[in-house]
Amino acid sequence: MAWIWPKKAMSSTSENLADLAARIRACRICRDAPLGAPLPHEPRPVLRVSTTARLLIASQAPGVRVHASGLPFDDASGDRLRFWLGLDRATFYDESRIAIAPMGFCFPGHDAKKGDLPPRRECRAHWHDLLFAAMPQIETVLAIGRYAQDYHFARLGRPLPAGQKLDDTVRGWRALVGERPRIFALPHPSWRNTGWLKRNPWFEADVLPVLRAEAARLTLR
Numbered sequence: 001m002a003w004i005w006p007k008k009a010m011s012s013t014s015e016n017l018a019d020l021a022a023r024i025r026a027c028r029i030c031r032d033a034p035l036g037a038p039l040p041h042e043p044r045p046v047l048r049v050s051t052t053a054r055l056l057i058a059s060q061a062p063g064v065r066v067h068a069s070g071l072p073f074d075d076a077s078g079d080r081l082r083f084w085l086g087l088d089r090a091t092f093y094d095e096s097r098i099a100i101a102p103m104g105f106c107f108p109g110h111d112a113k114k115g116d117l118p119p120r121r122e123c124r125a126h127w128h129d130l131l132f133a134a135m136p137q138i139e140t141v142l143a144i145g146r147y148a149q150d151y152h153f154a155r156l157g158r159p160l161p162a163g164q165k166l167d168d169t170v171r172g173w174r175a176l177v178g179e180r181p182r183i184f185a186l187p188h189p190s191w192r193n194t195g196w197l198k199r200n201p202w203f204e205a206d207v208l209p210v211l212r213a214e215a216a217r218l219t220l221r
Helices: 007-011 017-025 064-069 076-085 121-133 146-155 166-176 191-199 202-219
Strands: 055-058 098-100 140-144 182-186
Touching: 017 121, 055 146, 055 202, 076 191, 076 202, 121 146, 140 146, 140 202, 146 182, 166 182, 166 202, 182 202
Parallel strands: 055 098, 055 140, 140 182
Antiparallel strands: none
16 A cells, blocks of 8 residues: 655655654654554654755664664664665764664564564654655665555655565666665565575675665765
């Protein structure tokens, strides 16, 4: 299902980003007025944004470790993502250069099989359009996972076909080389996707060199 990007949000760039980020970090909508079952624990929204970052990492939702630390990608997935980008921790966590904004700002909890639940819907419904309208300087979006890909491709006027597989979305990066803002669709860097990476060696051979060059360009001081 493709998201609809409201015209009002697209034209609203005047809201102060720092104030907006503070409101997001104080958000308790998923506990006080949830769309469905309430969040099963105390909310802890996690995001890193600025008016100068040109690279946006649009992820899914924090895991339990990030919920505890408050630092996005503070885990093995983060180590793999930094390897993909060719960036050290200092550059990766410099929010003046890199923004990190997941589709769900809080850890959503676990399902019956102890896997992470999908990102909470409240975040996109209440915050995302405002947040990205307040960061028009973003040049490249790394859309990690299907929830982020559906939203950001639609937001930037390039909605994905219904039912398109992750492989096809990731492989389609060449068609977007001339687009701005540019979108790289990425699989999640979780260990759970190690099998996918082994089955798709083209990702490391073809995508990572371009991705690293883009990350270097956008984070160069």
